[in-house]
Amino acid sequence: DAKTTQPPSMDCAEGRAANLPCNHSTISGNEYVYWYRQIHSQGPQYIIHGLKNNETNEMASLIITEDRKSSTLILPHATLRDTAVYYCIALSNSGYALNFGKGTSLLVTP
Amino acid sequence: GAGVSQTPSNKVTEKGKYVELRCDPISGHTALYWYRQSLGQGPEFLIYFQGTGAADDSGLPNDRFFAVRPEGSVSTLKIQRTERGDSAVYLCASSLNMGETQYFGPGTRLLVL
Numbered sequence: 598d599a600k601t602t603q604p605p606s607m608d609c610a611e612g613r614a615a616n617l618p619c620n621h622s623t624i625s626g627n628e629y630v631y632w633y634r635q636i637h638s639q640g641p642q643y644i645i646h647g648l649k650n651n652e653t654n655e656m657a658s659l660i661i662t663e664d665r666k667s668s669t670l671i672l673p674h675a676t677l678r679d680t681a682v683y684y685c686i687a688l689s690n691s692g693y694a695l696n697f698g699k700g701t702s703l704l705v706t707p
Numbered sequence: 708g709a710g711v712s713q714t715p716s717n718k719v720t721e722k723g724k725y726v727e728l729r730c731d732p733i734s735g736h737t738a739l740y741w742y743r744q745s746l747g748q749g750p751e752f753l754i755y756f757q758g759t760g761a762a763d764d765s766g767l768p769n770d771r772f773f774a775v776r777p778e779g780s781v782s783t784l785k786i787q788r789t790e791r792g793d794s795a796v797y798l799c800a801s802s803l804n805m806g807e808t809q810y811f812g813p814g815t816r817l818l819v820l
Contacts, residue, residue, distance in 0.1 A: 631808075639752065640711075640798055641810035684749060690806045692767065693740065698750030 598696060601688040606702045609679075614673040619685030622666040628659065628689045630661060632670045633697070634681040641684065641697070647658040650672050675705045709733065711812035712785050713799050719818045720789055727785040728815045732801030739782050741774055742798040756782060757805055789819045800813060 602620040609615040621630060633645040645652055645659045647668075652659045658671040670678055685702040712731040714800050720726050730741050738757055742750035753766040756776045763775070771789075776782040786793055800809040 622708070633811075641800075643808055643810060646808065668748045678756075682749075684791075691739065693755050693802075693805050693809075694752035695740075695750070695800075695809060697751070699749055 598689055598692050598694075599628055600696075601685045601698060603685050603698070605699065605702045606704070608670075608704050608706060609675045610682055611677055611707050612674055612707055615675040615679065615686050615703060615705070617670040617672075617683050617685075617703065618667065619670070620667050621685070621687050624663070624665050625689070626688050627691075628687045630687045631658065631667050631688055631695070632657070632659065633684045633686065633695075634679075635684070636678075636681040644683075648658075675703075677707065679703065680705045709768075711801055711810055713797075713812040713815050715815060716726075716813065717816045718819075719820065721820050722789060724789050724808070724819075726786050726789055726817065728786075728797050728817070730782045730784070730799030730812060732780060732782070733810060734780075736801035736803055736810075737779070738802045738807075738809075740800040740802075741782070741784050742800065744796040744798060744814070757807075763773045781783075786817075787806075789806060789817075791819050793817060794795055794819045803815060 632644040635640040661668045682700040720761045741753040744750040754764040771787045774784045794816040798814045800811045
């Protein structure tokens with residue numbers, strides 16, 4: 598599965614949108630982009646995933662560029678409880694081993 | 708509905724002892740995964756079960772580690788002759804089928820003294 602690259606850390610003010618970027622320039626056509634987050638001392642929490650089209654659910658929006666080489670996870674109104682490490686992972690529909698990497702540590706400040 | 712559960716939540720043991728970690732997947736999920744997370748790192752894949760069989764155990768670090776899923780539901784990760792380097796959070800996940808979204812449990816924090 599393709600390697601992903603994320604910034605190590607980001608800050609966001611409470612109530613503002615948090616935009617978390619992810620680079621996956623070698624992604625192949627059958628690989629999905631998955632986002633998970635991990636709040637301190639908890640297990641990873643699934644957020645959203647997509648293949649080509651932008652996706653939205655109750656937690657976040659996922660914007661994937663047309664060439665699929667990068668994507669952005671958007672938390673529209675960040676709260677203090679969104680402080681966590683966010684992981685962007687590429688996984689094919691025949692794959693199963695999630696490669697978490699180091700993720701982005703998002704700090705939401707009051 | 709109920710999510711993935713793991714027991715115990717914390718386990719402290721002495722070097723050389725045997726430990727068992729249990730995972731209860733989401734009901735009806737056929738695929739089950741174990742990961743290990745060391746301090747400051749992301750989770751790393753250990754083993755994947757489809758039904759009762761271990762489809763891929765390539766992530767197990769050595770032969771002291773073994774996992775079973777005898778009835779295709781609950782799984783147990785077994786570690787023999789524990790070493791201090793085994794200290795980590797052991798995470799379990801399940802998915803409806805292989806290739807579908809994985810949902811994680813809260814993990815078991817293992818400390819080997």
